[in-house]
Amino acid sequence: MSSEILSVLEYMEKEKGIGRADMIAAIVNAIKAAALKGVNSGQELKIDINPKNGQLHAWAVLKVSDSVSDPRTQIHIEKAQALKPGAQLGDLIEKEIDPAFLGRIAAQTARQAIMQKLRQFEKDRIYDDFKDMVGNIVTGTVRRKERNDIYIDLGKAEAVLGGKEQVPGEEYQPGDRVRCLLLAIESTPRGPELILSRASPKFVRRLFEVEVTEIADGTVRIEAFAREPGYRTKMAVISTDPKVDPVGACVGARGARVKTIVRELNGEKIDIINYFADPKQMIMEALKPAVPREIILDDKSRRILLRVANEDLAIAIGRKGQNARLTSRLIGWKIDIEEYKAVTVDVQDEATKKLASSLGIDAALAKRLITAGFVSLEIFDGVEADDLQGQGFTAEEAADILAKVASARR
Numbered sequence: 001m002s003s004e005i006l007s008v009l010e011y012m013e014k015e016k017g018i019g020r021a022d023m024i025a026a027i028v029n030a031i032k033a034a035a036l037k038g039v040n041s042g043q044e045l046k047i048d049i050n051p052k053n054g055q056l057h058a059w060a061v062l063k064v065s066d067s068v069s070d071p072r073t074q075i076h077i078e079k080a081q082a083l084k085p086g087a088q089l090g091d092l093i094e095k096e097i098d099p100a101f102l103g104r105i106a107a108q109t110a111r112q113a114i115m116q117k118l119r120q121f122e123k124d125r126i127y128d129d130f131k132d133m134v135g136n137i138v139t140g141t142v143r144r145k146e147r148n149d150i151y152i153d154l155g156k157a158e159a160v161l162g163g164k165e166q167v168p169g170e171e172y173q174p175g176d177r178v179r180c181l182l183l184a185i186e187s188t189p190r191g192p193e194l195i196l197s198r199a200s201p202k203f204v205r206r207l208f209e210v211e212v213t214e215i216a217d218g219t220v221r222i223e224a225f226a227r228e229p230g231y232r233t234k235m236a237v238i239s240t241d242p243k244v245d246p247v248g249a250c251v252g253a254r255g256a257r258v259k260t261i262v263r264e265l266n267g268e269k270i271d272i273i274n275y276f277a278d279p280k281q282m283i284m285e286a287l288k289p290a291v292p293r294e295i296i297l298d299d300k301s302r303r304i305l306l307r308v309a310n311e312d313l314a315i316a317i318g319r320k321g322q323n324a325r326l327t328s329r330l331i332g333w334k335i336d337i338e339e340y341k342a343v344t345v346d347v348q349d350e351a352t353k354k355l356a357s358s359l360g361i362d363a364a365l366a367k368r369l370i371t372a373g374f375v376s377l378e379i380f381d382g383v384e385a386d387d388l389q390g391q392g393f394t395a396e397e398a399a400d401i402l403a404k405v406a407s408a409r410r
Helices: 002-015 020-035 077-083 104-133 201-211 246-251 253-264 279-286 310-317 319-331 347-359 363-371 385-389 395-409
Strands: 044-049 056-065 074-076 092-097 137-146 149-153 158-161 177-188 191-197 220-228 232-239 269-274 292-298 303-308 334-339
Touching: 002 020, 002 104, 020 044, 020 104, 056 077, 074 077, 077 092, 104 177, 104 191, 137 158, 137 201, 158 177, 177 201, 201 220, 201 232, 201 253, 220 246, 220 319, 232 246, 232 279, 232 319, 246 253, 246 269, 253 269, 269 279, 279 292, 279 303, 279 319, 303 310, 310 319, 310 334, 319 334, 347 363, 347 395, 363 395, 385 395
Parallel strands: 056 074, 158 191, 232 269, 303 334
Antiparallel strands: 044 056, 056 092, 137 149, 137 177, 149 158, 177 191, 220 232, 292 303
16 A cells, blocks of 8 residues: 555656645545544544655554443553553553554545545646736647637646637647637636637737737837737737837837737738827728728717728728728727718809809809800900800890999909
C-alpha cells in the first residue's frame, strides 16, 4: 500500500501541482472516515503517512480502564502499562495496529473517497491557477472536437472553445496550436470550466495590447471598437502624446504590427482610424474612402442620415450591410444611408420667373420672350416694336412690353 500511496503523491505533485502535505491530509481523513464506517465503527483512530516513502501507520486511541466493556475504545490498565509504563486510569494511549486491520471494505471506501478528494483538489487548483488570467490570451493544443465544441489542452487544464466563440470559416485538427482569449471560468457540477473565445472583440483588442507597446503603456488608447468575427474589425484610436501618431503606432513600420494580427485572425480585415468626439467627423473618418455628401444628425434619437453619391453607395453600405453595421456600432449612433441626388435647376424656368418679376408681366408672356431670345433687360437695347412683332408678338403686346422695359430701366 505504501508504494501505491507514494506513486499517488508523486503523480499529483508533478502532474497536478498538488502539494504532498495537502494530499496526505486528504488521504488520512479519507481512510479514517472509511475505517470508522466498517469494523472500526466507534473507534478513535490516528493515522500517519510518511511523505518520503508513503509508509502508512495506524493507531487506535484507547482510554485506560480497570474494567473493559468495549475493547474498541478501552484498554485494561495492565495492558496499558505494558505499552506505556506509568499509564494511569483515565489516560488516553495510542496502540499501533496493522493497517490491514482497517478492513478491505474500508480500503475500498477510502480509495473512492481519495479519488473524490483528488478531483476536488484538481478543481480548486484549476480555479486558482487561471482566475487571474481571465481576459488574457492563452495558448493551447487542440485535443478533440465534440459536436460544435473544441477542447483545448492548456497544460494544467482542459478548456472549451464553444461553437458560438469560434470564428466562421476557421477549422482546427487535433494537435494544432491555437491562441484564444480566456473569456470566463464557469462553475459547473463537474467543477470549474474554462471558456475560451476567438470571436469576442476583446480577443482582437487584447492582441493589439500585446503587439503594440504604445497601447500597453497607455500612450495610445482604443476609444471605440466593433467587430464581425472572420470578416472585419473597426477600431478608433487616440494618442495621449501629440508626438505619437495613434494609427501609425497600431499599423507599425510597413504594416508589420497589424499584419501579425491579421495573420493570427486568418485574414480578417482591420480598419484603424483616428477617434473624434464629434460624430460627424467620426463617421466621415469611418466611411473612408466613401465621402458623405450630406450628413443630418438627429441628436434626440441618436440617428444619422447619410447621403452619398451613387458611386460611393456600395462602399458605404458594404457587403451585406457590414460596413454600415460596424460603423454604427463604432460611433454608437444608428445610421441610415441613401443615395445623394443633386437638385437640378431649370435655367429656362428660372429666367422666366426673373423676367416676369422684372417687367411685371405674367409668366406665359415672359416664357414667350425667353423662347424668342429675350432673356434679360439688356437684350432689349435697340429693339423696336417691329422686331417683337417679327417674333410673333401682336402690336399691342410689343408696345406694352417696350413700355414696361423702359419703366424697369428708370
